[in-house]
Amino acid sequence: MKIKHGYMRRLAPTPEQTAALDDQSHAARAVWNLLHDWSTGHGRCLRPSVKDADNAIRQARKEVPWLAVVPAQAAQAVLKTYRRAWTNFFEGRAGPPEYKSRARSRAVVDIPQGRSLAVKRLNRRWAQLWVPKVGTVRFRWTGPIPGVGREPGRLTGARLVREAIGWHVVFRTEVVRADPAPHPGPMVGIDRGVTVALALSDGNDREHGPWMRPKEQERLLRLERAAARKWRAHMRGAPASKRLSRTYDQIAKLRARAKRRRTDWQHQTTTALANRYGVVVVEDLTIENMVRRPKPKPNPNRPGAFLKNRARVKAGLNRSMLNEAHTATVTMLAYKLAERGGTLIRVPARYTSQTCSQCGHRDPSFRKGIAFSCTSCGWIGHADTNAAINIHAAGRVVYGLLSPAPRGDEASRSNRRAA
Known part of the structure; x- marks a missing residue:
């Protein structure tokens, strides 16, 4: 049997690498939105062919400089994911694809080929991988990964995800094992x-126990009250101020920390x-x-x-x-x-x-x-x-x-x- 798993590790990019990853995620989101506008133009589902969409993406990356920031393989992965989203919708497994806004969507960059990752363990706590158009990025080594070092299995790809507490990498792995015997447990x-x-x-x-410590709960309540006060002073229709956005980021970090503890449990x-x-x-x-x-x-x-x-x-x-x-x-x-x-x-x-x-x-x-x-x-x-x-x-x-x-x-x- 083939066992496919994802292993998430926290990245430690430099400020320049963080800016490059942010630019790639914005460009990948723009590719998604352009495909969505093309497919749903004038309220109709056009569903362009894969060949036409791929040619359009290649031409756009040549003509638009900020779209060329995203690697070619990552742009093709966006096209594949978008097509799969329509397939899931027509087969009744999910809703239709939607427009991805900058404020509410999750920033992701896909690396579809595992052989280009070049994962290498540095010491007991750190390892590194290769990210196209970014370079070598270090990440925390918190456990073995199939296909890395002497671990059996292989890496099939990775996805870079920006969480509230920073950038993470999710390794896609595949391990072939014999079919397990029936479990003798009760x-x-x-x-x-x-x-x-x-x-x-x-x-x-x-x-x-509670996912947040008492001091963290007090800080979360204080930040939520501060965000409510700033929102009441916010002009309707105007973008959020930097102070309000910073308060929202602090709230998101506390909640993300609690989510990690819950997932670990x-x-x-x-x-x-x-x-x-x-x-x-x-x-x-x-x-x-x-x-x-x-x-x-x-x-x-x-x-x-x-x-x-x-x-x-x-x-x-x-x-x-x-x-x-x-x-x-x-x-x-x-x-x-x-x-x-x-x-x-x-x-x-x-x-x-x-x-x-x-x-x-x-x-x-x-x-x-x-x-x-x-x-x-x-x-x-x-x-x-x-x-x-x-x-x-x-x-x-x-x-x-x-x-x-x-x-x-x-x-x-x-x-x-x-x-």
């Missing part, structure tokens, strides 16, 4: 939540779960639907009025759910299980948090916050653990195993119908 059910990040049916929950946690368990059962959740803004609820005391605090309370819950990034966690767990011979099962999430895992009776009043108390059999426990046990039972039915006990589990019955 089955476990996982309930994803906010109070407990990952509640496991066997009790080995996975939790984490997700990788460590999913790796440990994939090594220990052979079958992992999770709920088939649609996070986009769960974090929608609630509909206005009529106020019973004032006819024609609506309750105003519902949206505010739901907004806080939505932020907590998005801060956990449960979709990314399941994505990491899926490919890591596949590489180790494990299996990921998705079961419907309906009634898993309202059903007693011991007797099978269901009542919404059983759950009060994080406490679960069944009035039928008297079982008392953590609500997330109870849901994880129900998810585990539903996964046993989907996987083809018998239910651990004959009980009226609604989640199990729904999975029997789905199976």
Whole structure:
């Protein structure tokens, strides 16, 4: 089997190299926008051929000096990515390509050929690579990379990405390995939540602390208030001032640091779960639907009025759910299980948090916050653990195993119908 992975490392370019990378990213974004204008001119989807678009890009790089800053291979990679975006749209996997603005789009430069990278490790902490029209750029060496040195595999390309804390390089690698044997580990059910990040049916929950330290949270709040004050003094329609832009950059750096900590926890946690368990059962959740803004609820005391605090309370819950990034966690767990011979099962999430895992009776009043108390059999426990046990039972039915006990589990019955 071919295993393809991306390895991100932080670049340490000089000021001149940073300026060159910024110019290349702006030129690559301009190529995308020109292709988009050409393809959607006059409101119609023209879809020029690859040959015509490639010839137009070559001619533009000759006639326009600032477009010649982007390497020819990177410009061709923009064309390939743009064509793939239309293919994904027509096949129903994504929305249509859109115009990329300078303020909101991500600055990227693609290096499609891995043999031109010339990656070389310098010492324990540093390495270098070759970037076309920029030169040799150093990057932090934080772990082995397939295809570099004695590591098996090969580099298939790279992409330079500008994050809030600086430029990074993402190496695309490919490793050929034998098909893994079936994982001998046990089955476990996982309930994803906010109070407990990952509640496991066997009790080995996975939790984490806040992604930001107290001092960082105080600084973030102070910067957000400063940005709000500066925005109120900002003239409508005028570009943001340098002070406001600098405040936004500081906020982005703090949030990017928290995101890196969250991603590191997700990788460590999913790796440990994939090594220990052979079958992992999770709920088939649609996070986009769960974090929608609630509909206005009529106020019973004032006819024609609506309750105003519902949206505010739901907004806080939505932020907590998005801060956990449960979709990314399941994505990491899926490919890591596949590489180790494990299996990921998705079961419907309906009634898993309202059903007693011991007797099978269901009542919404059983759950009060994080406490679960069944009035039928008297079982008392953590609500997330109870849901994880129900998810585990539903996964046993989907996987083809018998239910651990004959009980009226609604989640199990729904999975029997789905199976």
